[in-house]
Amino acid sequence: MELNTAADSLAALGHDTRLAIYRLLVQAGSEGLNAGVISARLAxxxxxxxxxxxxxxxxxLAVSRPEGRFIYYRAxxxxxxxLxxxxxxxxxxxxxxxTTDTCCPQGEPA
Amino acid sequence: MELNTAADSLAALGHDTRLAIYRLLVQAGSEGLNAGVISARLAxxxxxxxxxxxxxxxxxLAVSRPEGRFIYYRAxxxxxxxLxxxxxxxxxxxxxxxTTDTCCPQGEPA
DNA sequence: TCGATAATTCCAGAATAATGGAAATATATG
DNA sequence: CATATATTTCCATTATTCTGGAATTATCGA
Structure with missing residues (x-):
């Protein structure tokens, strides 16, 4: 992954509202949520x-899938x-x- | 960790220059790097x-430690x-x- | 103490991002 | 077909962030 691309993604997550949206999607699993539900939950x-x-x-970071009048988003x-x-x-x-403090608890990733 | 705090951190990483700085620090390990070295490496x-x-x-995300005229930063x-x-x-x-695509390759974290 | 070096703070101009009302697009239902 | 619902796009306003020159603070070595 390019630094540039990673920075764009991190910037996308670096905003209260977007992070709240993203966390809803992460928690929602593969079904995702439609825009209306997200809009209602976060006002x-x-x-x-x-x-x-x-x-x-x-x-x-998110992917959309139209379903009738609704558009579903998932992480x-x-x-x-x-990322x-x-x-x-x-x-x-x-x-x-x-062992260095808590860096990489699972060991250095590939 | 509060959503709000996480978003601030992600926003900090969500900028080409800052992410480049942070990656240098992550790679540098516990010694860290002083500002002059970073300034030179990234122009x-x-x-x-x-x-x-x-x-x-x-x-x-970073911590500073003065050392004489220099200030060292580490991740x-x-x-x-x-985060x-x-x-x-x-x-x-x-x-x-x-097993759901590649979410949580090490399994759901605590 | 003086001059050099390291880094920060101050400041102002330039660039970029966020917000939401209103109009537009698309699909569903009677 | 007409109406209601879901979502997006358009647009202008407001707010925030980035950048770097110049001045400032602090430490080092002769």
Missing amino acids: LAPATLSFHLAHLTRTG DYARMNE LGFLTANCCAGEPCA | LAPATLSFHLAHLTRTG DYARMNE LGFLTANCCAGEPCA
């Missing part, structure tokens, strides 16, 4: 929600894990990193 | 670097892992999430 104006959903979708878990991997990759300068 | 104006380092420090790995944990917590709506 967001439709235009505002649309703006943020578009942002999450543009960066690949792309593969994308999420790529998490990017942050920890090549960490700790070769120190045994599972 | 940043001192004021600009200072601004971004302050941002990373304010959110707790706070514990903080990083809290990563926040993103995946309660994921996948109870589906067996290690």
Whole structure:
């Protein structure tokens, strides 16, 4: 993953409202949630929600699927894990990193 | 970790220059790097670097330690892992999430 | 103590992002 | 077909963030 792409994704998550939306999607699982449900749960104006959903979708963190009049959004878990991997990759300068404070509790990722 | 705090941290990482700085710190390990080294490696104006380092420090992702005329910065790995944990917590709506595409390859975190 | 080096703070201009009302698009239902 | 519902797009306003030159603070070495 390019630094540039990772930064875009992190910026997408770096906003209270978008992060709240994203967490709903992560928790919702593979079914996802439609825009109306999200709008109701977070009390967001439709235009505002649309703006943020578009942002999450543009960066690949969320994926949309039309279903009749509704549009369902779900978190792309593969994308999420790529992003998490990017942050920890090549960490700790070769120190045994599972023991250096709490870096990489599962050991240095590939 | 509060949503609000997580969003601030993610926003801090959601900028090309800051993410580049943070990755240098993550790779540098517990010694960290001083501002001059970072400035040289990324070709940043001192004021600009200072601004971004302050941002990373304010959110707790980086920690500074003065050493003579130099100020060393290092990544706070514990903080990083809290943040990563926040993103995946309660994921996948109870589906067996290690098998749902690639969510939580190590299984649902606590 | 003085000059050099490291880094920060101050500041203002430039750029970018967020918000939500209103109009537009699309689908469903009677 | 007409109406209701779901969502998006358009647009203008407001707010926030980024950038880097210049001044400032602090430490080092001769």
